Amino acid sequence: MRVLAIDPGFDRLGVAVLERGEGRERLMYSACLGSQRGTPLPERLHELGVALAALFKTHQPTHLAIETLFFNKNVKTAIDVAQARGMVLYLARAAGAIVCEYSPQAVKIAVTGYGKSDKASMTAMVRRLLPEAPTLAQDDEYDAIAVGITCLAHVGRGR
């Protein structure tokens, strides 16, 4: 089982590749992809899509993990995230990966055991669970790793 986890967006798109190793989860790769601000949205989607397609090819994930969409903030942002997310889901299925979706709360519970953890607690716990995680990365990268941890926990338990 190998998970490609994604925190979708245009300005920053977090990605992480995780595996269940011997006894514990291992982080194989993580990064924060960006696309050129100020260029038209189709170009930005394409730039991100090409990079993601390469990641699917390189890492051959069996699962794609991603958060469910939330609509409680800025609608414009939600719409942009949704457009990136649609492309991600398509690429995942085109690459033969099983798509696993988790609510933000489920991710917090999987990582810290508490559904209302703040960003700092989440980041601290991600680093504790995965010592190979980068020590200084952007939130989007930690968010992707957290979704990946969630997927390994859920699928490992048959959920």
Next chain:
Amino acid sequence: MRVLAIDPGFDRLGVAVLERGEGRERLMYSACLGSQRGTPLPERLHELGVALAALFKTHQPTHLAIETLFFNKNVKTAIDVAQARGMVLYLARAAGAIVCEYSPQAVKIAVTGYGKSDKASMTAMVRRLLPEAPTLAQDDEYDAIAVGITCLAHVGRGR
């Protein structure tokens, strides 16, 4: 110049292929694609994406025409349309097509000359401009044809 025009959605996704023929626009193909209700969203996106990728391959469009997103209705619907739209934009650029976006008002003006036309006037005018258009089709198919007409008009005029 050949345009693939799309009205994005999950339940129904309207598609149309138009060309500028001798003296007037010609409709080469139009349809309303659907995806299986009740199946998970990633499956539905994949089903639609595979069908769209085949259309890009068959018709080799130089342009992809699509409406800009509007957020004034149901947010859930807007989010779903946005996810389908993101996939469409990615597929278009992956196929080398130039993406052209038009506001709903611009489409109405291009087809009827009036920015607040209702559905019935739009459909009537689409059939008048393109006698080869189907006489009984779903709104989404006519919507796609209308966006295609808009693209031919704008790009033809260098806009």
